[in-house]
Amino acid sequence: MNDRSPQQLPSPTPDPMRLGALEQQVMDVVWDKHPVAIRDIIDALPGEPAYTTIATVLRNLERKEMVRPKRRPGSVRYRPVRDREEYAAHLMQRALNTAGTNRESSMLHFVETLSPDDIDVLRRYLAENAEGRSEDR
Numbered sequence: 001m002n003d004r005s006p007q008q009l010p011s012p013t014p015d016p017m018r019l020g021a022l023e024q025q026v027m028d029v030v031w032d033k034h035p036v037a038i039r040d041i042i043d044a045l046p047g048e049p050a051y052t053t054i055a056t057v058l059r060n061l062e063r064k065e066m067v068r069p070k071r072r073p074g075s076v077r078y079r080p081v082r083d084r085e086e087y088a089a090h091l092m093q094r095a096l097n098t099a100g101t102n103r104e105s106s107m108l109h110f111v112e113t114l115s116p117d118d119i120d121v122l123r124r125y126l127a128e129n130a131e132g133r134s135e136d137r
Contacts, residue, residue: 031084035077
């Protein structure tokens with residue numbers, strides 16, 4: 001039996017893990033400038049981190065299914081597996097999943113923190129998609 005609520009979307013790939021500070025900085029470069037080589041990332045980050053440090057971070061991000069390398073003779077370039085918005089949505093879904101029986105309360109607390117502009121976006125989306133959702137039930 002499936003215990004997931006209808007609103008919970010299945011993940012197409014394993015849930016991405018939370019990113020450490022340097023992993024997040026590297027992903028920001030990958031998202032903004034892909035495809036990128038290790039040297040491109042080093043040049044974009046403050047303080048010029050060591051090549052081996054960035055190579056290790058990229059291997060970790062590959063293991064977490066956040067980046068995919070494209071290997072060619074003499075070079076490796078990295079692309080994101082999912083875009084920044086999809087990753088953020090996964091994090092929000094994961095946070096809701098940890099709410100346990102207080103999922104509704106957690107959602108309401110989150111909505112209370114939204115800016116008026118964000119609430120307008122949410123209202124428009126719900127209005128545009130309300131008909132299709134009611135037919136699914």
